[in-house]
Amino acid sequence: MPANPQNMESRARLSAADWEQAALDVVAAEGVAALAVESLARVLGVTKGSFYWHFPTRDALLKAAIDRWERRDEDEIISQVEAISDPRLRLRDLFQRVSREVQSHRIYAALLQASDLPLVQPVIERISRRRLSLLTDAYREAGFDARRAAHRARLAYTAYSGFLQLNQRHGMPRMDQDEYQAYVDHVISTLVPD
Amino acid sequence: MPANPQNMESRARLSAADWEQAALDVVAAEGVAALAVESLARVLGVTKGSFYWHFPTRDALLKAAIDRWERRDEDEIISQVEAISDPRLRLRDLFQRVSREVQSHRIYAALLQASDLPLVQPVIERISRRRLSLLTDAYREAGFDARRAAHRARLAYTAYSGFLQLNQRHGMPRMDQDEYQAYVDHVISTLVPD
DNA sequence: ATTCGACCATACGCGCAAGTATGGTATGGA
DNA sequence: TCCATACCATACTTGCGCGTATGGTCGAAT
Structure with missing residues (x-):
């Protein structure tokens, strides 16, 4: 009986999961268009x-x-x-936690x-709706009425995805680690009630 | 002398400007990738x-x-x-004005x-930097110190571009006209000091 | 009336990445 | 030991969109 082949570092043979993981790495690093x-x-x-044995297309x-x-990342x-x-602690924790995650957000970005691809559009909508309602619920519990909760949640979420767009991918005005944390704190103090 | 050929509705011959305008329409409606x-x-x-007479590529x-x-739209x-x-009135007016523009923002989105295309990346950076410094200056004049002004400007701008991404293009939780205006008011009251 | 240049049509070449056809190798179980 | 199955290589075909080559037309100036 050989050592567990699942854990060998350069396995001779691959599984569909290996292809999926490698695909995610490419997407995170170079975008969906670079996936060939x-x-x-x-x-x-x-x-x-090899590929066309594991996947039809x-x-x-x-x-x-x-x-x-x-x-994986979402439910977690x-x-x-x-x-x-x-709810207010929950929002703070959420913002801080999100600000520290990296790889998962690269993929989302x-x-x-x-x-615009028909394959990813429903994914984006599904995820956005889920996260948006998560935020909305938190703001409602924090005392916002339904209207204001929805608006504030939308503001927070668009700021998040806009940040990903402008900074994570091609670095806008780059920030070092301290300034980044200061920015996160500013966002929290601006968007989360005391 | 015929009637001004520039204004005839189906001109027989085109100019480079016609191609550029048509290209912008396609980009606004279907994205850069759809421009063929x-x-x-x-x-x-x-x-x-015809095309390759007016443009080399x-x-x-x-x-x-x-x-x-x-x-066109930027300087204007x-x-x-x-x-x-x-500065506070200026920020309010800016937010309101931006919220009403449509076509120009479709193109920016x-x-x-x-x-990620090497041709548009510098454009995005240039425009973002310009708009960001516009916002930063306004917040500074409104009494924010340099650090907070930069942070608040970044927050406002990422919220703007994130909104474009999620709503303008593929409509997230769609809003009608009244709710949209209410959202804009909420953003202003949250991000612009009284 | 002729000519010149701006504008356009038609037909082709070409590169790239997806997908197909088919045959090869290694490994575990009978 | 031998075969079946899982996995992979090699060599194609195909479609799409860019770019090129070349020739045609129409209006304006001489």
């Missing part, structure tokens, strides 16, 4: 022939990779945050940029 | 042969169209706003989505 099967095969040390890989990402963070009962 | 010379020629009722058209847009709005001396 031949180049991805080179990264994995194989050729197209390029879009199938993209969809599978996105689904994998959505299940949201469930962690929902554990905090005080990449998907945002490719949201 | 053959399809654009069909829209204008001609063929590729597709990218040349895209660049010319973007430049045209940048000169900014110079109008800079006329208001009171499309450019944002295509900001």
Whole structure:
């Protein structure tokens, strides 16, 4: 019996999950448009022939990779945050937690940029709606009426996705670590009631 | 002498400016990726042969169209706003004015989505920097110290571009006209000091 | 009336990345 | 030991959109 082949660092043979993970890495680093099967095969040390055994088409890989990402990072963070009962503390914690995550948001930013593709558009809508209602609920619990809660949630969420767009991808006025944290604090003090 | 051929509704012959304007319409409606010379020629009722007389390449058209847009809408709005001396009134007016513009922002949103192309990336950076410093200056004049002014400006601008991304293009939770205006008012009261 | 140049049509070449066809190799179980 | 299955390589075909080559037309100036 050989050592567990799942954990060997340069496995001779691949599974669909390996392709999905590699696809996510490419998407995070270079965007959805850069996801090509031949180049991805080179990264994995194989050729197209391998790919088309695991997936029928390029879009199938993209969809599978996105689904994998959505299940993993999404449920995780949201469930962690929902554990905090005080809504204002919950919002603060959410903002801080989000500001520290990196890789998962790279992928979301990449998907945002490719949201005109029919395959990713419903994903963006689904995720945005979920996160938006998460924020809206928190603001309602914090004492906002329904209208103001929806507006403030929208403001917070658009600021988040706009930040991803302008900074995470091509660095706008770059910030160092301290200034970034100061910005996050400013956002919290501006958008979260005391 | 025939009637002014510039204003006839289906001119027999085109100029470079006609191509640029048509290109902007396509970009605004379907994004940068949808800008193809053959399809654009069909829209204008001609063929590729015409296009490559006016422009050497597709990218040349895209660049010319973007430049045209940048000169037109950008200088216009900014110079109008800079006329208001009171910084808080100026910010309010800016937000309101921006909220009513449509077409120009469709194009900016499309450019944002295509900001990984080497041709549009410097445009986005240039415009963002300009608008950001416009906001920063206003907040400074309104009494914010340099740090807070920069942060608040960044927050406002990311909220703006995030809104474009999520609503203007593929409509997130859609809003009717009244709710939209209410949202704008909420943003102003949250981000602009009294 | 002729000519010249601006504008356009038609037909082609070409590169890139997706997808197909088909055959090869390695590995575990009978 | 031998076969079946899972995984992979090689060599194609195909479609799409850019760019090129070349020739045609129409209006304006001489």
